[in-house]
Amino acid sequence: MLFDSFPGLMPAFPARVRALLVLLLLSAAAGPAQAAPRPVAAAPALLPDAGPAPRLRRPDADRLRDLRGQREFQYEEAITQPEQSAWDAFWARVRDAIGNWLVSRSYNHFWRWIFYGLFVVAGVFIVLRLLEIDFTAMLGRSPRRAALAYDTMAENIHEVDFATRLAEAEAAGNWRLAVRLGYLQLLKTLADGGLINWQPDKTNHAYLAELPAAGPLRGAFREATRQFEYVWYGELALTAPLYAQVRAGHQALRAQLGRSYSNTSR
Known part of the structure; x- marks a missing residue:
């Protein structure tokens, strides 16, 4: 017997309990019984369709045309181009x-x-x-520059000795510099007479605007300014006869200014 190997343990249990334990131990040792597999039934074979072939029904052409013309079946949104002006159309053609x-x-x-x-x-x-x-x-060329006797950027008309400078420029044949000195002398005469407010950073046309509109003074100074700008900034080549004409105009304007001062002082 199984319990004979445990003589000190098993007599403590009653007979019924020992019998029940024996049955449990025997069932555990035998293991669960496996059921036999059931056979799978074969699927029935499909018979071929022996009926006539189906006929395809096509919609009526007029009905299709009518449906296509209805707005409810228009699924594409029409893209409207904005109206272009003549200017926009021109640049569109250029592009x-x-x-x-x-x-x-x-x-x-x-x-x-x-x-x-x-x-x-x-x-x-x-x-x-x-x-x-x-x-x-x-390129092997040097720009044409006229020689200047002094720095024109730091000049002050109230500090220049115009008589000496004009004589030096005329003796050297530097007619361009002589025209500039004569024009600056005119500005000094106008400033001394109180007709303009001379400042180093003011333009010639600003002085022209300060002169009185009535009388021939503004017209004469405008002509002298035009000649000076052509000669000095435009680098107009001058000959001795042309310089003589410009110098004569400066002297006539200074004489006119002198007469205006004398009439004002009376």
Whole structure:
């Protein structure tokens, strides 16, 4: 018996309990019984359709045309182009023409390289200007400059000895500088007479606006200003006879100013 190996333990249990334990131990040792597999029934075979082939029904063509014409079946939204003005239409045509030209054969084979060359030249010119390199000197040419006897940027008409400076410029044949000195002498005469308020940073046309509109004074000073700007800023070449005419006009204007002062003092 199974319990004979445990003589000190099993007599403590009653007979019924020992019998029940024996049954439990035997069932656990035997293991669960496996049921036999049930056979799977085979699916019935499908028989071929022996009936006639179906006929496709096509909708009526007139009915389809009628449905297509109805608004309820129009699923595409119409894109309306905004109205263009004449100016917008002109620039649209210009853009189209430029676009067509950029994709043309002539541009890709000729004009594109011309534009590349122009861009390179413009870039070199900008670099030379930024580096303050004299481009004309690189080409073997020097700009024409008239020799000046003094610094014109620091001049003060109330400190210049016009008689001496004019004599030196005329003796040297520097007619351009002589015209400038004669014009500055006119400004000094106008400032001494109280007709203008001379300032180093004022323009010649500002002095012209300060003169009285009545009388011939403004017209004469306008002509003297025009001659001075042509000669000094425009670098107009002067000969001795032409300078004589300009100098005569300066002297006549100064004489007119002297008469105006004398009439005012009376």
